[in-house]
Amino acid sequence: MTANPGNQPDPALLTTVPTLDMPSHPPGDSLRMKYVRAIGPRLRVVLYLIFGLFALLGANSAYLGSITFLEYLKGLSFQNYFYQLMFLVHLVLGLLLVVPVIVFGVFHAKNSHNRPNRRAVRMGYVLFAAALVLLISGVALMRFDFFAIKDPRLRSPLYWVHVIVPLLCIWLYGLHRLAGPRIRWRVGAKWGVAVVVSVGAMVVLHSADPRRWNVAGPKEGERYFFPSSARTASGNFIPARTLMMNDYCLECHKDTAEGWFHSAHHFSSFNNPPYLASVRETRRVSLQRDGNVRAARWCAGCHDLVPFFSGAFDDPAFDDVNHPTAQAGITCVACHSITHINSTRGNADYTIEEPALYPFTESSDPVLRFVNRTLVKAKPEFHKQTFLKPLHKTAEFCSTCHKVSIPAELTKYKPFLRGQNHHDSFVLSGASGHGARSFYYPPVAKNNCADCHMPLRPSAEFGAKFNDPRPPSRS
Ligand code: HEC
Ligand code: HEC
Ligand code: HEC
Ligand code: HEC
Numbered sequence: 001m002t003a004n005p006g007n008q009p010d011p012a013l014l015t016t017v018p019t020l021d022m023p024s025h026p027p028g029d030s031l032r033m034k035y036v037r038a039i040g041p042r043l044r045v046v047l048y049l050i051f052g053l054f055a056l057l058g059a060n061s062a063y064l065g066s067i068t069f070l071e072y073l074k075g076l077s078f079q080n081y082f083y084q085l086m087f088l089v090h091l092v093l094g095l096l097l098v099v100p101v102i103v104f105g106v107f108h109a110k111n112s113h114n115r116p117n118r119r120a121v122r123m124g125y126v127l128f129a130a131a132l133v134l135l136i137s138g139v140a141l142m143r144f145d146f147f148a149i150k151d152p153r154l155r156s157p158l159y160w161v162h163v164i165v166p167l168l169c170i171w172l173y174g175l176h177r178l179a180g181p182r183i184r185w186r187v188g189a190k191w192g193v194a195v196v197v198s199v200g201a202m203v204v205l206h207s208a209d210p211r212r213w214n215v216a217g218p219k220e221g222e223r224y225f226f227p228s229s230a231r232t233a234s235g236n237f238i239p240a241r242t243l244m245m246n247d248y249c250l251e252c253h254k255d256t257a258e259g260w261f262h263s264a265h266h267f268s269s270f271n272n273p274p275y276l277a278s279v280r281e282t283r284r285v286s287l288q289r290d291g292n293v294r295a296a297r298w299c300a301g302c303h304d305l306v307p308f309f310s311g312a313f314d315d316p317a318f319d320d321v322n323h324p325t326a327q328a329g330i331t332c333v334a335c336h337s338i339t340h341i342n343s344t345r346g347n348a349d350y351t352i353e354e355p356a357l358y359p360f361t362e363s364s365d366p367v368l369r370f371v372n373r374t375l376v377k378a379k380p381e382f383h384k385q386t387f388l389k390p391l392h393k394t395a396e397f398c399s400t401c402h403k404v405s406i407p408a409e410l411t412k413y414k415p416f417l418r419g420q421n422h423h424d425s426f427v428l429s430g431a432s433g434h435g436a437r438s439f440y441y442p443p444v445a446k447n448n449c450a451d452c453h454m455p456l457r458p459s460a461e462f463g464a465k466f467n468d469p470r471p472p473s474r475s
């Protein structure tokens with residue numbers, strides 16, 4: 001700790017009153033040494049506050065940094081709920097530091113800019129400048145509705161500045177103090193131990209088990225949803241509320257939501273009259289024939305994901321018009337929570353999981369909602385990993401629903417009847433670069449469906465990804 005705790009004025013802290021320098025001053029007159037402390041009692045409180053916050057932030061950042069480093073080493077995602085909370089703490093502590101640092105810096109400089117110890121003064125200025133850079137880079141990395149830096153060419157240098165400058169600050173502080181009054185090393189060492197212990201505690205709290213993406217769900221899951229090949233990662237249902245969070249997505253992905261709203265995927269379910277008629281018939285016939293509507297689950301794996309995975313679909317009395325899940329269609333969360341494509345056989349052979357959400361996503365309290373949105377905006381990495389897996393960019397992803405083979409459980413006829421199949425026709429076509437029978441080949445082969453069906457569009461929505469300069473065409 002820096003403080004000069006006793007009441008003894010340190011020589012380096014003394015400021016002489018101007019009269020001292022006056023040559024006309026009669027010698028022998030009472031040389032009043034009025035000194036202004038570089039850090040007065042009120043400023044000292046501010047300084048202690050800064051040290052306290054900085055210690056907590058230091059521990060917190062060391063924890064965040066070690067998770068990031070572990071992810072880099074192992075190529076896995078170690079972020080979990082605790083990590084999100086710690087990141088929230090990071091934002092709060094960082095923002096709390098802004099005012100005290102500025103107040104302290106300004107007043108401390110005002111008190112001591114004309115000290116004789118020029119070296120300490122100079123280092124002090126450099127330290128203050130570095131602290132400001134740290135705070136500004138931190139605030140700039142957060143994204144606000146009115147101001148957000150998205151260009152990775154600017155964002156990643158900013159990130160590194162924000163990581164390196166705090167270390168620089170500690171070093172500069174050392175230099176500043178070495179040039180000034182005696183440092184009390186033991187207090188500093190205690191401070192350091194406290195930081196190390198709290199980092200250790202946090203790493204222990206953080207469960208050692210990382211979230212693993214792309215794992216096939218349990219086999220029981222499949223039986224549970226049979227004859228659809230779809231399964232949930234846990235084998236359990238997924239709450240309808242989570243699957244139907246379109247309004248949440250809309251807050252930051254306005255243009256995407258607008259595109260989806262008018263798409264066939266929105267109207268894939270009981271909200272599509274031709275489908276409503278045919279699925280009603282399927283349910284009626286299977287109830288009559290089997291005494292339950294399970295055979296119709298097969299349709300639900302592609303058409304009615306929300307009632308299916310939340311469990312309402314199996315109820316023979318399901319109100320297919322007024323039930324809240326009946327009109328949902330294939331929602332944002334439904335597609336974006338698919339974590340594994342188990343085969344290219346189609347028939348919904350995918351695994352879906354309940355997405356891991358940031359703290360307070362579903363809260364109705366306005367303050368907590370604001371906290372949630374701020375977290376997603378400031379650190380969308382976890383959000384991005386949750387909602388966009390590499391598999392989403394493949395033709396196999398679309399194949400899971402766009403390749404249909406009608407099973408015997410449904411028809412009690414043949415074990416296999418080919419339905420519509422947009423996947424194989426694509427693979428065998430010239431467009432994919434695989435077919436040999438085409439007359440026409442595009443200059444560059446398309447390696448997925450989205451290249452044609454979901455091309456990039458300019459968008460000013462908050463969650464728009466920075467795609468400029470556009471990535472080289474996929475080939
Ligand atoms: C509070 C704002 C916010 C909300 C709400 C939100 N997102 Fe995002 N989303 C973002 C931001 C920020 C990004 C990152 C953009 C970037 O790459 O710069 C993003 C990126 C994405 C991506 C692209 C990931 C990638 O790697 O390119 C997907 C997919 C996505 N969001 C889906 C969703 C879904 C689904 C929902 C609703 C459940 C949702 N988002 C709700 C802010 C939000
Ligand atoms: C039919 C499945 C499906 C549905 C439904 C769906 N998405 Fe997507 N979404 C995708 C796929 C696939 C991609 C990746 C496209 C690519 O980059 O090849 C994607 C990409 C995105 C991206 C990233 C775009 C970028 O800049 O790269 C965002 C953001 C997104 N979706 C948000 C949403 C939101 C919000 C909704 C609901 C309103 C939604 N999606 C509904 C399949 C879907
Ligand atoms: C969860 C299942 C599912 C996934 C995944 C899926 N789709 Fe679909 N898609 C459907 C269903 C069901 C329909 C038919 C909706 C209706 O009209 O009732 C459909 C309709 C469509 C249509 C409109 C067809 C028409 O006749 O107008 C297109 C185009 C399409 N999908 C493309 C894609 C692409 C591209 C992907 C991959 C990025 C994809 N789909 C992923 C289930 C899915
Ligand atoms: C493997 C996924 C899958 C399964 C299972 C499935 N469908 Fe479909 N269905 C689709 C896709 C994809 C489309 C869109 C095809 C197109 O537009 O060419 C579609 C289209 C339809 C349409 C035409 C909708 C329209 O608006 O034109 C009806 C009706 C339909 N399906 C009924 C059913 C019924 C009933 C079942 C169950 C007995 C069922 N489907 C099972 C994927 C599936």
Ligand code: HEC
Pocket residue numbers: 395398399402422423424426427431446448449450451452453
């Ligand atoms: C080279 C661009 C391109 C690629 C790649 C592509 N499509 Fe298409 N797709 C089209 C066009 C263009 C149409 C409209 C054809 C028409 O209207 O006759 C279409 C039509 C469709 C339809 C509606 C078919 C119907 O019966 O009305 C579906 C569903 C579809 N595509 C799904 C897919 C899927 C799934 C993939 C990937 C496996 C894919 N497409 C890849 C360009 C593409």
